[in-house]
């Protein structure tokens with residue numbers, strides 16, 4: 001069994017060694033331009049079209065959770081991957097815990113008014129502030145998938161009122177579920193903290209715009225953990241400057257790395273991280289990929305592949 005591996009930044013030698021240990025008998029090689037030798041499986045992140053085009057693979061594994069880049073490449077180059085070849089992505093594999101850490105720490109930061117206390121500190125002012133009440137701090141999670149579910153679980157444990165929005169309705173204890181565009185306004189109307197964990201698809205691009213932000217509770221907060229293209233950054237800044245939004249924490253941006261002249265860098269109520277909310281954890285990713293390959297090799301059905309038509 002032959003595997004080809006391509007990732008623009010990962011240490012390929014380390015991955016090849018770890019994959020060969022996890023899949024005894026497999027031969028894994030780093031794909032380089034011009035390599036047209038046969039392979040059974042491909043493990044990729046931002047792969048060149050040439051790597052996959054025309055190959056008879058048994059499956060392709062994206063080395064991350066989001067498959068937007070590979071699907072947009074596929075749309076422009078349909079010859080890149082035959083529709084019959086299953087595409088898998090990383091489902092949780094250690095990213096759920098990272099998202100929980102990120103979301104819980106930021107929601108608590110806003111809830112305990114650490115942003116206000118930091119501003120007071122900058123002015124050398126000693127001033128206890130009124131506490132916020134949990135009942136005024138409803139958290140709304142857009143995207144109730146693998147990662148949204150983990151984030152909901154952790155915020156529930158901290159006692160925040162929770163709601164989620166997705167395409168299909170969820171039956172999660174303690175979480176009010178809203179489904180579809182027709183229920184988006186109802187979802188937003190009681191949301192004080194909006195957490196985005198949607199996939200990047202044609203339906204979700206630009207979804208966090210001025211009209212959506214206007215429907216949130218006053219003094220709302222936005223936490224974008226998914227993709228930068230979900231947020232209209234001009235509208236976000238306008239909502240911050242106009243007083244609708246109290247703060248935003250962004251991990252992802254319309255352009256990455258964020259250009260030096262972006263006004264987001266300077267805004268006092270925007271906190272930022274450089275797309276690190278949840279990174280691929282090699283041991284967990286390799287365990288998932290090797291177990292899935294072993295099942296495919298045994299001819300077993302494997303659920304959870306990417307639906308290319310749906311876009312996630």
Ligand SMILES: NC(=O)C1=CN([C@@H]2O[C@H](COP(=O)(O)OP(=O)(O)OC[C@H]3O[C@@H](n4cnc5c(N)ncnc54)[C@H](OP(=O)(O)O)[C@@H]3O)[C@@H](O)[C@H]2O)C=CC1
Nearest residue numbers: 065066143144145146147166167168199203225226277278
């Ligand atoms: N910043 C970072 O470091 C990272 C970011 N990410 C991002 O997080 C995203 C989410 O990951 P994950 O939870 O694994 O994804 P999933 O595919 O498991 O979940 C996607 C969720 O979004 C919902 N959804 C999709 N389209 C729509 C729509 N048009 N309207 C309403 N709801 C919709 C789905 O609804 P339904 O349940 O009904 O299908 C589902 O609940 C990834 O796509 C990736 O972009 C991931 C990892 C790290």
Ligand SMILES: O=CC(=O)O
Nearest residue numbers: 063064065066067
């Ligand atoms: O953004 C990261 C991913 O895995 O998707």
